[in-house]
Amino acid sequence: MPEIDRTSRLYPYEQIAAWITHRIHNGDLRPGMPIPSETTLQQEFPGTARTTIRRAVRHLRDLGLVETLPRRGTYVLPPQDHQ
Amino acid sequence: MPEIDRTSRLYPYEQIAAWITHRIHNGDLRPGMPIPSETTLQQEFPGTARTTIRRAVRHLRDLGLVETLPRRGTYVLPPQDHQ
DNA sequence: AGTAATTTGTTCGTATGTATC
DNA sequence: AGATACATACGAACAAATTAC
Numbered sequence: 189m190p191e192i193d194r195t196s197r198l199y200p201y202e203q204i205a206a207w208i209t210h211r212i213h214n215g216d217l218r219p220g221m222p223i224p225s226e227t228t229l230q231q232e233f234p235g236t237a238r239t240t241i242r243r244a245v246r247h248l249r250d251l252g253l254v255e256t257l258p259r260r261g262t263y264v265l266p267p268q269d270h271q
Numbered sequence: 272m273p274e275i276d277r278t279s280r281l282y283p284y285e286q287i288a289a290w291i292t293h294r295i296h297n298g299d300l301r302p303g304m305p306i307p308s309e310t311t312l313q314q315e316f317p318g319t320a321r322t323t324i325r326r327a328v329r330h331l332r333d334l335g336l337v338e339t340l341p342r343r344g345t346y347v348l349p350p351q352d353h354q
Numbered sequence: 355a356g357t358a359a360t361t362t363g364t365t366c367g368t369a370t371g372t373a374t375c
Numbered sequence: 376a377g378a379t380a381c382a383t384a385c386g387a388a389c390a391a392a393t394t395a396c
Binding site: 359360363365369371373375 | 385391393
């Protein structure tokens with residue numbers, strides 16, 4: 189449900205990251221596939237700034253869920269068994 | 272007159288809140304418009320801390336005069352007829 | 355080959371949230 | 376009450392590489 193809950197204690201970037209994570213675990217976004225572009229995500233979450241979208245993607249990157257190829261896109265990584 | 276009266280029995284935050292309230296009732300600040308930012312207010316009332324400004328704004332919020340959109344700004348609400 | 359569209363990179367300015375001293 | 380620091384958020388502008396046609 190792409191809609192930011194402004195009353196949540198979760199930051200918008202956290203909500204966006206959670207949404208993408210959900211789609212990955214869902215199988216909607218599979219390893220090797222690109223996630224939606226920043227512009228697209230911004231449209232999916234009206235009222236958000238691109239800087240916030242980028243913050244969310246950075247978070248996913250930090251979690252090791254995705255990989256960003258400069259100026260090409262951000263792609264879903266294979267599941268990592270982190271012991 | 273943005274100048275804190277240190278001899279007044281009114282707390283600085285009350286004086287600041289009163290000043291903003293005055294500007295709202297004045298029509299200087301109208302519904303839907305953002306009130307001056309915390310930084311601006313801090314400059315308008317030299318010698319005050321941001322925490323004090325925030326306390327004043329919180330007071331206005333409690334009174335139902337303004338609404339704060341987290342990390343976006345504080346806006347004047349339409350007049351409320353409180354019976 | 356060449357141009358336009360797309361996508362990420364970078365930076366600036368302004369605003370509030372939270373914490374510490 | 377004041378001072379300082381850092382984080383998140385929105386908006387905007389521009390740069391650079393890639394892709395599409």
